[in-house]
Each structure stands twice: as C-alpha cells, then as structure tokens.
C-alpha cells in the first residue's frame with residue numbers, strides 16, 4: 001500500500017439514511033419558532049459531549065493524501081497539499097455547532113485556515129455562485145459560495161488544542177458554524193465552484209440547500 005492511499009473503514013448505514021430521509025418527509029423537529037435570537041436554535045438540545053455523525057464509512061487519510069482541490073469556475077484551479085496548507089496563516093475560532101439531528105454543542109475551540117484565503121488562491125470567476133463539496137468517504141454537500149467565503153468559515157486542523165480526530169474528519173474538515181453541521185464536510189478533498197446549485201447526499205434526500213438553524217431550514 002502506498003503512503004498516499006486512503007483506506008475506508010465501515011459501511012454505509014442504510015437504516016440511518018432511511019430514518020433521516022423519513023424525518024425530512026415528515027417534517028420532524030420543526031417548531032415554527034423562527035423569531036428568536038437565542039443562542040440555542042429552535043428545536044435543538046444542548047449536549048456536553050461531541051457526537052459522531054456520518055454515513056458509517058470513516059476514511060483514514062494519510063497526510064500524503066490530504067490535499068484540497070479547488071476547481072470549477074476558477075481562474076486558477078489548485079490542488080493544495082498538506083505542507084502548503086500548514087504553511088498558510090492560521091487562525092483560532094471559538095464557536096457553537098448545530099446538528100440537524102437535534103444536538104448543539106457550545107464553545108468549540110478550533111484552529112485552521114479561513115476559507116476566504118483558500119478560495120482566493122483559486123481566483124473564483126464572476127459566474128461562480130455555488131460550491132459542490134466532496135469528501136474521501138464519498139459524501140457530498142452544497143452551499144452558496146457566499147456561505148463559505150466568510151471569515152467564520154474555515155478549514156480545521158485542530159479541535160480543543162489537539163489534532164482533529166479521524167472520527168470528526170481529521171486530518172482536516174470544513175467548519176461552517178452558521179449553518180447545520182451537515183454543511184461542514186469531514187475528510188474534505190474537493191471544492192468545485194459552479195454557476196448552478198448541485199444538491200449533495202442529504203439535499204437529494206429532502207434536506208435544505210442552505211440549512212440556517214435559526215430559520216429551521218432543516219428540510220426542503
């Protein structure tokens with residue numbers, strides 16, 4: 001096995017996928033209360049631990065394979081390798097995260113590189129309005145470019161002062177804290193800028209294209 005081979009552990013959990021698809025069909029967890037400016041978004045429950053949520057397949061990504069491609073409607077397509085990413089100016093963040101399966105976790109401390117700095121390296125074209133994101137486990141999700149090109153969205157390498165654990169997307173994942181956490185791909189490998197929105201894994205199964213937790217954009 002070459003040092004840059006990605007290995008996959010586990011199998012996709014069909015029951016989990018079917019259950020979450022049924023939630024979307026039935027509109028579960030919706031409260032109709034989108035007025036508040038509370039720290040806890042409507043319908044959410046605060047947790048102290050950090051649950052692990054994914055399709056059931058966890059890739060092991062050696063740093064030799066930990067590259068981030070930025071392509072599509074860009075002036076300069078890039079494949080940024082680990083050394084290049086580590087050499088970029090780093091920042092720290094403290095934020096709250098919100099999973100559509102109802103849990104929220106406060107005061108997470110992270111280190112990484114802000115997404116505007118990464119996107120700028122590829123020179124997004126004027127027609128680029130959306131981003132299709134792809135991970136090593138085959139997971140995909142989509143967002144308007146404006147939701148990634150903001151200073152609170154970042155590529156994370158560490159959590160709570162330690163390298164990001166594999167189960168949470170290590171060695172690197174995106175974190176987009178103003179939206180539900182399914183918009184924060186673990187084991188990220190590619191960002192493709194597009195003119196049209198391209199729904200990802202959960203979006204084709206009834207989940208929202210944007211996912212603002214305060215507006216309860218769970219489904220649709």
Ligand SMILES: Nc1nc2c(c(=O)[nH]1)N[C@H]1C(S)=C(S)[C@@H](COP(=O)(O)O)O[C@H]1N2
Nearest residue numbers: 051052053054055099135139168182185186
């Ligand atoms: N690559 C990948 N990223 C993913 C997922 C996944 O299955 N694969 N699941 C998403 C969902 S639904 C959630 S809630 C968060 C969970 O992140 P955590 O396991 O670190 O809590 O990851 C998101 N990013």
Ligand SMILES: [Mo]
Nearest residue numbers: 053099100182
């Ligand atoms: Mo989730």
